[in-house]
Amino acid sequence: MTTHHTAARTGRKIPPGALKAYVASLTGTSLEYYDFAIYSVASALVFPKIFFPGNDEFVGLLLSFSAFAVGYLARPIGGVIFGRLGDKIGRKQVLVVTLMLIGVATVLIGLLPDYSVIGVAAPTILVLLRLAQGIGVGGEWGGAVLLSSEFGDANKRGFWSSAAQIGPPAGNLMANGVLALLAATLSTEAFLSWGWRVAFLASALLVVFGLIIRLKLEETPVFKAIAAHGEQPKAPITEVFRKEPRALVAAALSRVCPDVLYALFTVFVAVYATKELGMTTGNVLTAILVGSAFQLFLIPLAGALTDRFNRRMVYGIAAVGTALYIPLFFLMIDGKSVLMLTVGVVIGLAFHAFMYGPQAAYITEQFPARLRYAGSSLAYTLAGVIGGAVAPLIFTALYAASGDWYLIAAYLLVASAVTVVGLALGRNPQTAEEERLLADAASLA
Template identity: 85%
Template sequence: MTSTNKAAKAASRKPPPGALKAYVASLTGTSLEYYDFAIYSVASALVFPKIFFPSNDEFVGLLLSFSAFAVGYLARPIGGIIFGRLGDKVGRKYVLVFTLVLIGVATILIGALPDYSVIGIWAPIILVLLRLGQGIGVGGEWGGAVLLSSEFGDPKKRGFWSSAAQIGPPAGNLMANGVLAVLAASLSTEAFLSWGWRVAFLASALLVVFGLIIRLKLEETPVFKAIAAHGDQPKAPIKEVFTKQPRALISAALSRVCPDVLYALFTVFVAVYATKELGMTTGDVLAAILIGSAFQLFLIPAAGALTDRFNRRMVYGIAAAATAAWIPVFFLIIQGRSELMLIIGVVVGLALHAFMYGPQAAYITEQFPARLRYAGSSLAYTLAGVIGGAVAPLIFTALYAASGSWYLIAGYLLLASIVTIVGLALGRNPQPEEDLRLLHNDGAQESHA
């Protein structure tokens, strides 16, 4: 191999300028925001039914709490529309700063909210409104965070570079469950329900400040700069997505259903089932989720990178099919109330989620042309959340209450897997040429100038 070829090969392995900084910023920002979101998820299962939605019927209180949980998902399309439009018109950077602030303020206020015994019906009403703010922020956050890392990275390695934002949920979940586990272990049940859970919410103030410092130092992405240089920003990106990209929108949205439902099972409903049905402790459940989330930190980028080498839709689809097969196995192996079996079951479940979630960001964004990526990706992500993660805990609880068994829940995951596989069949394979052409033309214009 000549020295020229060696130099070219070394250059191809070197990350593009700004890519690593953008990767860290995307990962850090979504980790902080999903920390906020994750502590609400855990609290909605273990705390809020007791202090914000008191009821003589335990399942009624749980359903009310999960309904408030669902509001965050139902609000996401609002954020997707508002921030998706802005992201394609004015750029990615400052939209991401605003979403971080919105989620952080809402979470801090939840931590300071008096409970039902103090202000009565106003407690759950205000909680739902703050949850609405969280959801709107997350609806605008995801699309921008994905584009931040992927548009700085190599278009031919979009699976890996896009995975930065995907590491955010397990990282945030890991931090949230870790904080809650420490608090639950060090405090009495009465103290934890009275004030201990609030510490995790209020602590997000420090995390938000840290995230803001990182994001404010970033530049706009090279791809959006190239679009702006050509004056090619869409005037009505939301309208264009619905009228010109309907198949892409449907494919991208359906691809999210199985991962969303699966994640809700292993990070929210499993806490209810293991403690109420099997008599296991909250500590057992939190430990299993923590270990599963720790594995995801490595599996998600690995899965994204894997789909840069092999067909992205094939890897994604295999994981969706394996999910349908694993759920019955999971419920069977935990019937013995073994903490080890619970850990193994959750780790495998979240590993299957990682092999869908890791390449998901790349898959969704590459369904849309660059000039409509923020709007298209945000709409697909948030609309799918409404039919996936938003209603999943409610459906799990209703199916379990109606049947007293896990069989219907396994059937629900089978249906979700089929929906995702159909979505993948409708999609298109990666097309990095569009980004490369944009960046090449922009660079040629700068050289000519």
């Protein structure tokens, strides 16, 4: 009768369903970042030619990147829609819908006829599908985090919540693996003609795998207890803004530094290393892949570490360390050594892991259980717009203005300070509510 409660108190047992929920959570965010990676490549190399053709190649590129940005701008819409539903009807049902929405939109992009076949309808449909992806992603993250954390041990929320955070490196590794295979086996003409579609269609495998697991899962024990006591909020979005403004601000600000840092080491470093240092794209991609591989282990390790030590302290140390490390990184790679670039990126992504690993736990524990889906989704999506979405553009503008890395380091310093403020405004883990709800769920089983 008290299995969940015992596990939460002693930490000696894995709660029922926790491992399956961990995998289900990881699958959804892996699909999100797999899509992110292949869409990034296609936006730069393929879409300007086949969906936005014209005499001016630069205009086509801008239009293609604008379609890419639509996915980011749509995320808060998904956060509002699915965050509300997740707190009203449950985590599982919403997560099945978000996974389907992201997956179907990605597959349809792979099947979409180009401009030469259906004219202006092609870019129009592409933007609409990107909009659907963004809406789905906006509702996916908060639910994925709650799925693993609410099946897991409340006293080990840092570890269990980290499942969703493994998605970026896992998705990047899978996407780059698929793209590398296609590049090795296809000519440039074949890749532009149909090879890029294979990368999008391959996402169907992740969707099917994720759906199989999610459909077999029960609703989370925490939401079962909330529903049994009739504590679902009638207007969760309104309640978050009215009752939890400090929590929302704290959670959103905590995301800024890791988002900006990730954009630096996975996007802008490619521009800087190739244009300023004369390295090849292959050199940069190898460094990013090695760093991503280390993150597969560092992210859950960081989450687990914050279960033993103060979560805000570990997170804050990583944020401050980031501000100090960025100047050192640029000095390290100034000698144009590929080895130093790789080491530098690995260390940079390690700093990211020690913020990103515990980030999910930190954000969700700012809100009471009955408002977690809405609050977490809003914080995640709103912070993404002011953090990761604009960071590559800001990096590019600062680099163009100065011709050096000093302003970029200053930007990271500001981002680190913003995250430290978010941590100062937040609260430490409070497991009493979680343990009570898990005990109630166990007694009702």
